[in-house]
Amino acid sequence: MKIFTSAQIHELDKYTIEHEPITSLNLMERAAKALTRAIEQEWSNRTPVVVFAGPGNNGGDALAVARLLSEDGYGVSVFLFNVHNKLSADCATNKKRLIEGKRVKQFTEVTVNFDPPQLEAGMLVVDGLFGSGLNKPLAGGFAAMVKYINQSAAKIVSIDLPSGLMSEDNSYNIRANIIRADLTLTLQQKKLSMMMADNQQYLGRIKVLDIRLSPEFIQRTESRCSILEEKDIRQLLKPRGDFAHKGSMGTALLIAGSYGMSGASVLATRACLRTGVGKVITHTPKRNYEIMQISVPEAVLQMDTEETIFSEPVDTEDYHAMGIGPGLGTSEATAIALIAQLRRCTCPVVVDADALNILASHRAWMQQLPKNLIFTPHPRELDRLAGITSSNCTERLFKACELADRLHGYILLKGHFSALCHPDGKVEFCSTGNSGMATAGSGDVLTGIITALLARGYKQADAARIGMYLHGLAGDLAIKDLGKESLIASDLIDYLPKAFLRLEE
Numbered sequence: 371m372k373i374f375t376s377a378q379i380h381e382l383d384k385y386t387i388e389h390e391p392i393t394s395l396n397l398m399e400r401a402a403k404a405l406t407r408a409i410e411q412e413w414s415n416r417t418p419v420v421v422f423a424g425p426g427n428n429g430g431d432a433l434a435v436a437r438l439l440s441e442d443g444y445g446v447s448v449f450l451f452n453v454h455n456k457l458s459a460d461c462a463t464n465k466k467r468l469i470e471g472k473r474v475k476q477f478t479e480v481t482v483n484f485d486p487p488q489l490e491a492g493m494l495v496v497d498g499l500f501g502s503g504l505n506k507p508l509a510g511g512f513a514a515m516v517k518y519i520n521q522s523a524a525k526i527v528s529i530d531l532p533s534g535l536m537s538e539d540n541s542y543n544i545r546a547n548i549i550r551a552d553l554t555l556t557l558q559q560k561k562l563s564m565m566m567a568d569n570q571q572y573l574g575r576i577k578v579l580d581i582r583l584s585p586e587f588i589q590r591t592e593s594r595c596s597i598l599e600e601k602d603i604r605q606l607l608k609p610r611g612d613f614a615h616k617g618s619m620g621t622a623l624l625i626a627g628s629y630g631m632s633g634a635s636v637l638a639t640r641a642c643l644r645t646g647v648g649k650v651i652t653h654t655p656k657r658n659y660e661i662m663q664i665s666v667p668e669a670v671l672q673m674d675t676e677e678t679i680f681s682e683p684v685d686t687e688d689y690h691a692m693g694i695g696p697g698l699g700t701s702e703a704t705a706i707a708l709i710a711q712l713r714r715c716t717c718p719v720v721v722d723a724d725a726l727n728i729l730a731s732h733r734a735w736m737q738q739l740p741k742n743l744i745f746t747p748h749p750r751e752l753d754r755l756a757g758i759t760s761s762n763c764t765e766r767l768f769k770a771c772e773l774a775d776r777l778h779g780y781i782l783l784k785g786h787f788s789a790l791c792h793p794d795g796k797v798e799f800c801s802t803g804n805s806g807m808a809t810a811g812s813g814d815v816l817t818g819i820i821t822a823l824l825a826r827g828y829k830q831a832d833a834a835r836i837g838m839y840l841h842g843l844a845g846d847l848a849i850k851d852l853g854k855e856s857l858i859a860s861d862l863i864d865y866l867p868k869a870f871l872r873l874e875e
């Protein structure tokens with residue numbers, strides 16, 4: 371699913387009106403019907419409803435929703451904010467329709483002073499103040515009203531976007547002046563700001579309502595950001611031929627583990643094997659020998675000369691892909707071995723965990739890295755790698771994109787919606803995964819999965835796409851049986867078979 375910018379959404383709206391047999395007013399009515407249906411699914415008509423409408427088309431939607439809800443027997447009070455005496459054409463028409471319909475309990479047009487209504491538990495606020503047309507942070511009376519609504523015990527449903535939240539970048543927004551919705555009913559597609567962890571507090575649950583905007587425009591318009599869905603991943607998967615043998619399914623090298631962190635090498639190796647690769651060779655310190663042999667009998671071991679750390683780079687000619695970093699530690703000897711390893715590597719590579727931490731503390735080395743590496747940082751690792759000091763998620767994403775461009779590699783920024791940043795500036799978000807996966811070792815599993823896919827011959831972009839999707843899908847399938855609280859990283863590996871089966875259905 372593409373994620374368009376607010377400017378593109380505006381174009382899409384316009385194009386639909388010009389090229390489909392629908393007027394702008396009827397498109398608003400279509401949106402309002404979808405919004406009303408979604409509200410009625412959640413709240414019965416015994417719920418008192420207070421609608422706050424702004425002067426633009428978001429307000430127009432809200433007025434139409436107020437009319438439709440009142441026609442269905444809801445008791446609706448409406449406040450239309452028209453402080454500049456300027457309504458959009460469709461908002462003005464919907465105001466007229468609402469007044470002529472005479473069904474709403476109360477209609478107040480606020481032009482100067484506003485006497486706020488009592489908002490109580492059990493009531494529903496419909497927030498239609500501002501949507502994708504918001505062009506600056508809310509201030510003054512609007513900010514005061516947002517705060518008033520937020521502090522009330524009423525439930526809040528926002529139309530398209532919580533008012534005050536920008537569609538894309540909220541780095542310079544005033545966060546106290548944004549509606550905190552319980553439910554956001556967004557039109558046609560998610561907006562970029564909805565993918566950011568720090569905006570979750572405003573969005574509540576999100577439902578996307580299809581209002582049938584021009585499919586032709588959607589198809590031919592390029593978007594920088596998109597959300598990967600099951601159908602995209604299914605198209606990428608290559609069938610396993612009947613004549614496949616272990617020599618044809620790829621040989622993967624994992625460099626992982628140190629004393630006290632052998633578990634990381636176990637998890638990455640098991641995940642790699644479960645991702646259908648022909649052979650896995652795990653290079654690990656001597657001390658891990660028995661642990662690995664017993665935990666993963668399917669793996670071939672290559673022991674480092676050191677007892678407890680990774681200390682010497684190895685030839686990669688015999689391998690189709692390499693994954694490096696899980697549980698590696700950050701000792702100076704390991705750091706030197708790592709950079710030598712990355713420089714001499716001839717196969718596709720996944721760089722994770724301590725390998726990222728080492729690069730972060732030796733940033734000058736990053737100029738020596740080969741192209742097309744896949745980096746899999748979690749937010750803190752990215753912050754260290756890119757020298758980010760702010761905790762703003764949008765800024766972090768943009769920095770990840772800059773880094774992908776600078777390194778000519780792939781940055782898979784992990785999180786609830788993991789974001790794959792391509793070297794050409796594109797960003798793909800992962801739609802699978804859940805908070806049960808917020809448990810130590812989940813990232814090691816991802817490294818194993820992507821390394822296997824690279825070894826099997828998938829190009830970097832596809833291996834990262836399929837890998838993050840499969841990993842999240844395994845988590846989603848696992849919690850159906852195990853719940854989120856008890857999930858541990860090895861469960862993800864155990865549910866990889868089911869994830870594959872689901873994608874092959």
Ligand SMILES: NC(=O)C1=CN([C@@H]2O[C@H](COP(=O)(O)OP(=O)(O)OC[C@H]3O[C@@H](n4cnc5c(N)ncnc54)[C@H](OP(=O)(O)O)[C@@H]3O)[C@@H](O)[C@H]2O)[C@@H](O)CC1
Nearest residue numbers: 383398401426427428500501502503504505506507508530
């Ligand atoms: N595209 C679609 O798919 C469809 C979209 N639809 C709906 O349209 C919505 C977009 O409508 P929109 O473009 O009229 O913008 P909207 O959010 O109502 O705000 C514009 C008004 O706000 C004002 N304003 C801005 N910032 C402000 C501030 N900080 N403080 C104060 N005022 C501020 C701005 O004034 P200006 O600054 O331009 O003078 C203008 O008056 C969209 O979210 C969806 O709900 C559906 O009906 C049909 C299909």
Ligand SMILES: Nc1ncnc2c1ncn2[C@@H]1O[C@H](COP(=O)(O)OP(=O)(O)O)[C@@H](O)[C@H]1O
Nearest residue numbers: 748785786803804805807808810811812813814
């Ligand atoms: N709330 C969440 N929703 C979806 N996925 C999550 C969530 N929390 C963690 N994950 C996933 O779990 C993995 C955690 O990786 P990481 O932080 O590197 O763990 P570790 O270093 O312990 O192995 C990532 O792939 C991330 O996307």
Ligand SMILES: [K+]
Nearest residue numbers: 500529531533
């Ligand atoms: K809104």
